[in-house]
Amino acid sequence: MNQKQVSTGSAGRWVGFRKELKVLDCTIRDGGLMNSSRFPDETVRAVYDACADAGIDYIELGYKNSDKIFSPDAYGAWRFCKEDDINRIIGDNKRDIKISVMADAEKSDYKTDIVPKKDSNIDLIRIATYIHQIPLAIDMIKDATDKGYETTINLMAVSTVRESELDEGLEMLGQTPVEAIYLVDSFGSLYSEQIRYMMAKYMRIAHEFGKEIGMHAHNNLQLAFANTIEAIIDGANMVDGTLAGLGRGAGNCQLEMLIGFLHNPKYRMRPLLNCVEKHIEPLRSKLGWGFDYPYMITGFLNRHPKSAIEFNDSDRRGQIVNFYDEMDK
Amino acid sequence: MNQKQVSTGSAGRWVGFRKELKVLDCTIRDGGLMNSSRFPDETVRAVYDACADAGIDYIELGYKNSDKIFSPDAYGAWRFCKEDDINRIIGDNKRDIKISVMADAEKSDYKTDIVPKKDSNIDLIRIATYIHQIPLAIDMIKDATDKGYETTINLMAVSTVRESELDEGLEMLGQTPVEAIYLVDSFGSLYSEQIRYMMAKYMRIAHEFGKEIGMHAHNNLQLAFANTIEAIIDGANMVDGTLAGLGRGAGNCQLEMLIGFLHNPKYRMRPLLNCVEKHIEPLRSKLGWGFDYPYMITGFLNRHPKSAIEFNDSDRRGQIVNFYDEMDK
Numbered sequence: 001m002n003q004k005q006v007s008t009g010s011a012g013r014w015v016g017f018r019k020e021l022k023v024l025d026c027t028i029r030d031g032g033l034m035n036s037s038r039f040p041d042e043t044v045r046a047v048y049d050a051c052a053d054a055g056i057d058y059i060e061l062g063y064k065n066s067d068k069i070f071s072p073d074a075y076g077a078w079r080f081c082k083e084d085d086i087n088r089i090i091g092d093n094k095r096d097i098k099i100s101v102m103a104d105a106e107k108s109d110y111k112t113d114i115v116p117k118k119d120s121n122i123d124l125i126r127i128a129t130y131i132h133q134i135p136l137a138i139d140m141i142k143d144a145t146d147k148g149y150e151t152t153i154n155l156m157a158v159s160t161v162r163e164s165e166l167d168e169g170l171e172m173l174g175q176t177p178v179e180a181i182y183l184v185d186s187f188g189s190l191y192s193e194q195i196r197y198m199m200a201k202y203m204r205i206a207h208e209f210g211k212e213i214g215m216h217a218h219n220n221l222q223l224a225f226a227n228t229i230e231a232i233i234d235g236a237n238m239v240d241g242t243l244a245g246l247g248r249g250a251g252n253c254q255l256e257m258l259i260g261f262l263h264n265p266k267y268r269m270r271p272l273l274n275c276v277e278k279h280i281e282p283l284r285s286k287l288g289w290g291f292d293y294p295y296m297i298t299g300f301l302n303r304h305p306k307s308a309i310e311f312n313d314s315d316r317r318g319q320i321v322n323f324y325d326e327m328d329k
Numbered sequence: 330m331n332q333k334q335v336s337t338g339s340a341g342r343w344v345g346f347r348k349e350l351k352v353l354d355c356t357i358r359d360g361g362l363m364n365s366s367r368f369p370d371e372t373v374r375a376v377y378d379a380c381a382d383a384g385i386d387y388i389e390l391g392y393k394n395s396d397k398i399f400s401p402d403a404y405g406a407w408r409f410c411k412e413d414d415i416n417r418i419i420g421d422n423k424r425d426i427k428i429s430v431m432a433d434a435e436k437s438d439y440k441t442d443i444v445p446k447k448d449s450n451i452d453l454i455r456i457a458t459y460i461h462q463i464p465l466a467i468d469m470i471k472d473a474t475d476k477g478y479e480t481t482i483n484l485m486a487v488s489t490v491r492e493s494e495l496d497e498g499l500e501m502l503g504q505t506p507v508e509a510i511y512l513v514d515s516f517g518s519l520y521s522e523q524i525r526y527m528m529a530k531y532m533r534i535a536h537e538f539g540k541e542i543g544m545h546a547h548n549n550l551q552l553a554f555a556n557t558i559e560a561i562i563d564g565a566n567m568v569d570g571t572l573a574g575l576g577r578g579a580g581n582c583q584l585e586m587l588i589g590f591l592h593n594p595k596y597r598m599r600p601l602l603n604c605v606e607k608h609i610e611p612l613r614s615k616l617g618w619g620f621d622y623p624y625m626i627t628g629f630l631n632r633h634p635k636s637a638i639e640f641n642d643s644d645r646r647g648q649i650v651n652f653y654d655e656m657d658k
Contacts, residue, residue, distance in 0.1 A: 191558060191590070192559065219551075225550065226521060227555075257625065260625070270650065270653060270654075273649050325599075
């Protein structure tokens with residue numbers, strides 16, 4: 001039923017699937033931006049088991065960030081992902097799913113906090129960087145690679161990056177040992193045409209340097225799923241989702257929808273729905289993620305969602321015209 | 330910023346706009362499927378004024394359906410859209426926005442209930458038909474055209490129609506005086522690639538017979554906005570939206586997002602947000618439209634949302650695994 005002409009990648013037919021395509025769940029990591037990474041062990045274990053049962057390839061358990069910058073009094077264990085915490089979740093029940101953590105440039109004591117791979121249950125270090133931090137991110141890639149980990153890079157807030165700088169940044173990242181470079185729509189402000197344009201650029205780097213391209217979307221304009229599909233069509237082979245879309249502000253691409261789209265029999269939806277019903281949806285009223293007008297407005301304006309999150313946490317929640325007027329000044 | 334090659338239509342650049350493109354609000358009509366068309370006059374008037382203030386081209390106030398099939402005891406005025414009801418909303422405040430009503434094939438006493446245009450404030454009769462009703466729909470088109478109205482046709486549930494029959498149906502519709510033919514994703518089950526494929530087919534008919542193509546989307550897979558954008562790119566010049574997405578089941582493309590995308594200075598978002606805040610969002614807890622897992626599941630399965638609506642109206646609401654198991658049998 002598909003007449004789409006694909007210019008890059010081997011992507012395409014919606015009824016088919018690409019075996020190279022890997023799915024990463026980052027429910028606990030991105031969701032941790034809505035509760036200072038304070039998930040009880042029971043929730044983390046439920047997500048771990050559900051993702052393993054569903055055949056998901058990677059699960060990101062949180063951040064590997066500095067306890068000097070993030071006080072352990074104010075943030076939960078999943079802001080730091082110490083080995084003991086990860087081991088407590090896995091226990092003697094290590095499942096067939098790789099474990100990822102995210103280390104933020106300038107927020108991670110990566111040299112000391114990331115131990116050699118042989119002493120860790122972590123498989124993948126995902127480095128998150130803004131464009132101006134790329135030189136530091138490159139050192140983080142080298143450090144993690146030398147220690148024996150897989151590495152990927154999330155180049156954040158790309159909708160605000162000047163194109164000449166992006167081209168130079170991608171070129172620099174291409175020359176590192178990083179395995180995948182993520183197109184990251186931090187503000188949830190990109191349309192499918194822009195995804196296609198950006199993906200063509202990222203895929204040129206992928207082909208030139210032998211990298212994979214990943215996609216990390218936000219749902220401000222209800223386009224997280226659509227844009228992830230678009231990136232897959234354009235050649236992305238590493239895609240992120242979260243259960244029930246749990247993530248910062250409007251949240252992320254819903255993992256259960258992604259699985260529904262992929263038509264790969266190795267993935268199963270039922271364990272995901274079960275975890276959503278029992279462990280994730282019960283958090284919604286307290287954490288308050290998901291599509292809402294203030295996030296839509298910051299998405300349209302290509303701005304960081306923090307003002308929308310603050311608004312929704314205030315007693316003005318629901319007064320969307322008020323927020324619109326404030327942002328439109 | 331746009332490199333997209335468009336094969337059909339004059340569509341394309343997201344920062345630009347097409348002046349031929351018309352937007353139709355069907356909040357009261359599609360939303361009427363969630364409350365038996367029982368909106369108080371105050372709400373209908375608020376939507377009418379908001380859409381006029383926002384520069385929307387058409388507002389669909391409801392159905393023109395038979396009071397023999399739909400008992401006036403069980404259904405509100407907006408299932409019938411009698412002239413007196415419409416006039417009561419407009420009053421002596423007729424605004425610069427065209428008025429549309431929808432007449433369902435086999436559910437409308439169109440010959441008698443639709444009066445000559447000169448006696449009506451209605452501008453556009455939108456005929457809704459399933460594929461097997463096309464011969465009747467063609468008579469309805471002729472009847473409304475002869476009476477002096479603009480006419481369009483919504484060919485519903487196209488995701489379930491056999492392709493050879495669709496081709497034949499479109500060809501038949503092309504030969505009528507209907508002004509626009511809508512691509513209608515009644516079950517919210519189409520992906521962007523399928524929209525593109527279908528739009529290419531519809532646009533061939535458009536070019537051959539001098540018609541416009543419209544798009545009416547549902548949000549079961551959170552793709553209503555994305556698919557409407559895709560249809561616009563592919564050449565659709567009549568697009569439907571509803572305030573806050575209010576519509577059957579998972580609802581429709583959100584009108585306020587559509588306006589945000591179109592970048593046409595004739596449209597204004599603020600009046601829409603104001604109406605959403607004051608009149609539409611307060612209805613949500615009672616009417617219960619919007620993305621939810623049961624609608625996602627019927628969307629993936631390409632089924633009518635009625636089982637999902639019944640489930641969400643029952644005391645099993647929230648037990649999504651239960652619904653999944655039931656549908657997956």
